[in-house]
Amino acid sequence: MMQLPACVVHNLQDEYFSSERLFCFLIDENYALVQIWGDAQRWGLDDIPIGHDMRDAAVFLVGCVIGEPQALRFVRLSRHSVAHVHLIPDGRQSYVVLIDASDEHDPTQAKQQKTNELRLMHARQNRLIGRQRELISELIEIRSELDHHRQEAERSSANKSRFIAMMSHEFRTPLASIINYAQLAQEQDASRNDIQKSVETIERSARHLTSLVEALLDDASLSAGRLELVEEQFDCHNLFEDLARMMAPMAAEKGLSFATFVDSDVPKVIFADEVRFRQILINLLGNAVKFTQEGGVRLKVTYSSDRLVVTVSDTGPGISSEDQEKVFKAFERGSKRSETGAGLGLTITLRLVQLMGGEVSLDSQPDEGCTVSIYIPVNVQADPVAAEAPVLPVPDQDALASRPLSILICDDDDDMIALVEHYLHRSGYGLIATSDSSDAIAKTIKYDPDLVLMDCNVPGIGGVGAAKLLRQQGYEKPIVALTASRLNEEERRAFTRFFRKPAPMQELLVEIKRLTH
Amino acid sequence: MTLFTSKVCIVGDFAVGKTSIAERFVNNHFSESYLTTIGVKIDTKLIEVPDLGVSHKLVIWDIAGSDRFEHTEFAYLRGASGYIYVIDGTRTSTLRSAMSLEEQVTDRFGSAPSVVLLNKSDLAGDWDVNESSVKALHAHFGAVFKTSAKTGDAVERAFEKLARRILDNDMRAE
Numbered sequence: 001m002m003q004l005p006a007c008v009v010h011n012l013q014d015e016y017f018s019s020e021r022l023f024c025f026l027i028d029e030n031y032a033l034v035q036i037w038g039d040a041q042r043w044g045l046d047d048i049p050i051g052h053d054m055r056d057a058a059v060f061l062v063g064c065v066i067g068e069p070q071a072l073r074f075v076r077l078s079r080h081s082v083a084h085v086h087l088i089p090d091g092r093q094s095y096v097v098l099i100d101a102s103d104e105h106d107p108t109q110a111k112q113q114k115t116n117e118l119r120l121m122h123a124r125q126n127r128l129i130g131r132q133r134e135l136i137s138e139l140i141e142i143r144s145e146l147d148h149h150r151q152e153a154e155r156s157s158a159n160k161s162r163f164i165a166m167m168s169h170e171f172r173t174p175l176a177s178i179i180n181y182a183q184l185a186q187e188q189d190a191s192r193n194d195i196q197k198s199v200e201t202i203e204r205s206a207r208h209l210t211s212l213v214e215a216l217l218d219d220a221s222l223s224a225g226r227l228e229l230v231e232e233q234f235d236c237h238n239l240f241e242d243l244a245r246m247m248a249p250m251a252a253e254k255g256l257s258f259a260t261f262v263d264s265d266v267p268k269v270i271f272a273d274e275v276r277f278r279q280i281l282i283n284l285l286g287n288a289v290k291f292t293q294e295g296g297v298r299l300k301v302t303y304s305s306d307r308l309v310v311t312v313s314d315t316g317p318g319i320s321s322e323d324q325e326k327v328f329k330a331f332e333r334g335s336k337r338s339e340t341g342a343g344l345g346l347t348i349t350l351r352l353v354q355l356m357g358g359e360v361s362l363d364s365q366p367d368e369g370c371t372v373s374i375y376i377p378v379n380v381q382a383d384p385v386a387a388e389a390p391v392l393p394v395p396d397q398d399a400l401a402s403r404p405l406s407i408l409i410c411d412d413d414d415d416m417i418a419l420v421e422h423y424l425h426r427s428g429y430g431l432i433a434t435s436d437s438s439d440a441i442a443k444t445i446k447y448d449p450d451l452v453l454m455d456c457n458v459p460g461i462g463g464v465g466a467a468k469l470l471r472q473q474g475y476e477k478p479i480v481a482l483t484a485s486r487l488n489e490e491e492r493r494a495f496t497r498f499f500r501k502p503a504p505m506q507e508l509l510v511e512i513k514r515l516t517h
Numbered sequence: 518m519t520l521f522t523s524k525v526c527i528v529g530d531f532a533v534g535k536t537s538i539a540e541r542f543v544n545n546h547f548s549e550s551y552l553t554t555i556g557v558k559i560d561t562k563l564i565e566v567p568d569l570g571v572s573h574k575l576v577i578w579d580i581a582g583s584d585r586f587e588h589t590e591f592a593y594l595r596g597a598s599g600y601i602y603v604i605d606g607t608r609t610s611t612l613r614s615a616m617s618l619e620e621q622v623t624d625r626f627g628s629a630p631s632v633v634l635l636n637k638s639d640l641a642g643d644w645d646v647n648e649s650s651v652k653a654l655h656a657h658f659g660a661v662f663k664t665s666a667k668t669g670d671a672v673e674r675a676f677e678k679l680a681r682r683i684l685d686n687d688m689r690a691e
């Protein structure tokens with residue numbers, strides 16, 4: 001170390017000691033105080049007797065090792081005092097030197113404070129940036145999702161246009177024949193035979209249109225998941241006979257055989273959606289008859305483990321496994337619609353079966369015919385009274401009113417009113433007609449007709465509402481719905497009876513007579 | 518009553534709440550404002566351990582924050598009986614700092630009783646430390662406390678746990 005002249009050293013030492021307010025004490029190996037130099041009061045270390053354990057008063061000594069040199073910078077000993085502490089060993093004793101660091105502390109602190117605050121701000125900023133990045137990537141994701149949806153929508157709208165074009169074609173054919181034959185029937189020189197033939201064709205075309213519309217509506221409701229089953233009890237043997245009566249002539253026309261086999265195990269009365277069940281079977285049988293050129297079609301019904309097993313087999317051209325796959329795939333994909341009317345029917349059939357909790361199996365090879373089996377879980381109705389409910393006979397006699405009766409009809413379609421009026425007059429009923437449901441209520445209250453025939457989709461509060469209101473107002477005679485809408489069970493309860501348009505007039509008249517006599 | 522005196526060091530990155538934790542424990546007080554600690558601040562607090570018949574005087578060294586110890590800081594740590602590692606739960610980087618500080622301490626002085634404080638638990642909305650990290654801390658330290666110097670939540674328990682570990686350690690050593 002550099003050696004300075006003694007007088008210089010002394011001089012500097014005096015200067016340093018006076019400015020730095022040095023304080024020093026000596027402790028032995030047991031931390032006992034040996035001697036003190038300087039301003040003890042400044043450090044709160046005055047009045048300590050020699051020999052006292054200094055760790056009490058100078059707590060920083062706790063854990064310190066006597067005999068080792070040590071330097072602790074900026075030790076805050078109290079609110080107002082900060083010191084650099086030096087332990088300087090001397091044999092088995094140690095000098096403890098405190099150098100006041102208060103003046104030095106504040107600028108150091110201020111500098112460090114600034115640095116730390118900057119770092120904190122930086123950290124906070126980084127977090128915000130991170131969060132921002134997250135948000136941006138979320139945004140990007142959302143955008144690509146939206147893009148995807150938009151493309152989907154465009155695709156679906158293109159599909160829709162194609163579908164509409166196809167449907168309008170399907171509609172145009174029967175419409176054209178209706179118009180042409182209607183004109184033909186009106187021609188001056190039309191023979192009775194011409195007229196008869198025209199009317200028959202018009203009726204067939206109209207029925208075809210009706211079924212197209214129903215298929216469309218079903219498809220729309222199925223796609224939107226809005227189709228509800230309306231379950232009720234019905235005689236399924238009757239249904240199968242009915243179908244046979246309907247299909248056998250169609251098959252015969254093409255020179256095909258038609259056979260029905262209903263196993264004796266099949267319960268008579270079941271609880272299911274009859275309309276939908278019928279629709280499924282008509283579709284399967286209709287397709288079978290349509291595509292089979294020779295041979296025949298067979299309907300077989302068995303019952304096992306609470307399920308009706310209905311098998312429709314034909315000797316038609318069959319379906320290649322590729323096409324089978326297509327049909328089922330289109331179905332599974334929930335594809336909105338297939339390319340042809342028949343395909344639409346098949347897809348609907350499959351979906352209806354699924355809706356009824358059933359399953360479909362298809363067994364076919366090209367040129368070897370086709371067998372479709374559906375398995376429909378049904379609730380068996382054991383009530384023998386219900387099972388034997390009489391089916392009304394339908395001779396004309398039953399339609400005629402045996403005493404003068406008045407019927408109120410509410411329908412906003414004038415043609416419909418005219419048609420019903422025609423039949424009711426012929427059967428001897430008096431008629432009150434209105435096209436507004438609120439007016440219907442007023443007139444019913446005023447004239448108290450023997451029966452109300454109500455369309456559901458009419459101006460005013462609507463048919464269902466009107467029926468409910470009439471009941472509230474104490475009208476107790478039958479209210480019969482005659483509507484193109486499909487009613488749910490709750491809505492049906494508002495009516496005594498429910499007829500779906502187009503309803504067979506004869507059946508309607510019989511029912512009106514039954515209800516009013 | 519026997520009097521035990523132990524030196525305890527609070528370490529961790531800057532602004533994690535070391536000073537606030539000490540202030541809460543010693544004076545039951547909290548301040549929102551941030552005042553950077555320079556060097557070291559020394560405080561004492563006596564806790565009674567009746568079941569062991571011991572009064573335990575903790576000499577608490579609140580050491581200036583850093584993510585790495587240098588020569589100056591090692592001087593402060595000499596002779597410590599236990600360590601409190603403080604992490605700011607709203608800044609994951611301070612978890613890494615605590616881990617690396619602990620490694621430095623163990624390298625230099627061997628393993629010692631310690632606890633970990635996940636501080637600022639009152640700021641749940643800004644919480645940045647995930648559960649798997651908490652589990653890892655548990656596995657490593659055995660004692661992890663979600664503390665708040667602001668509400669005082671779990672602060673005392675954490676100190677008592679450390680004190681207990683120090684006593685166990687000292688008694689085993691004797």
Ligand SMILES: Nc1nc2c(ncn2[C@@H]2O[C@H](COP(=O)(O)OP(=O)(O)O)[C@@H](O)[C@H]2O)c(=O)[nH]1
Binds near residue numbers: 530553582636638666
């Ligand atoms: N909300 C909240 N703030 C805290 C808590 N602990 C400390 N702080 C704040 O965090 C900042 C840094 O605290 P401080 O004790 O100085 O941190 P140190 O640098 O580790 O000593 C200060 O503004 C404190 O008020 C806590 O538990 N909750």
Ligand SMILES: [Mg+2]
Binds near residue numbers: 532580581582
């Ligand atoms: Mg601090």
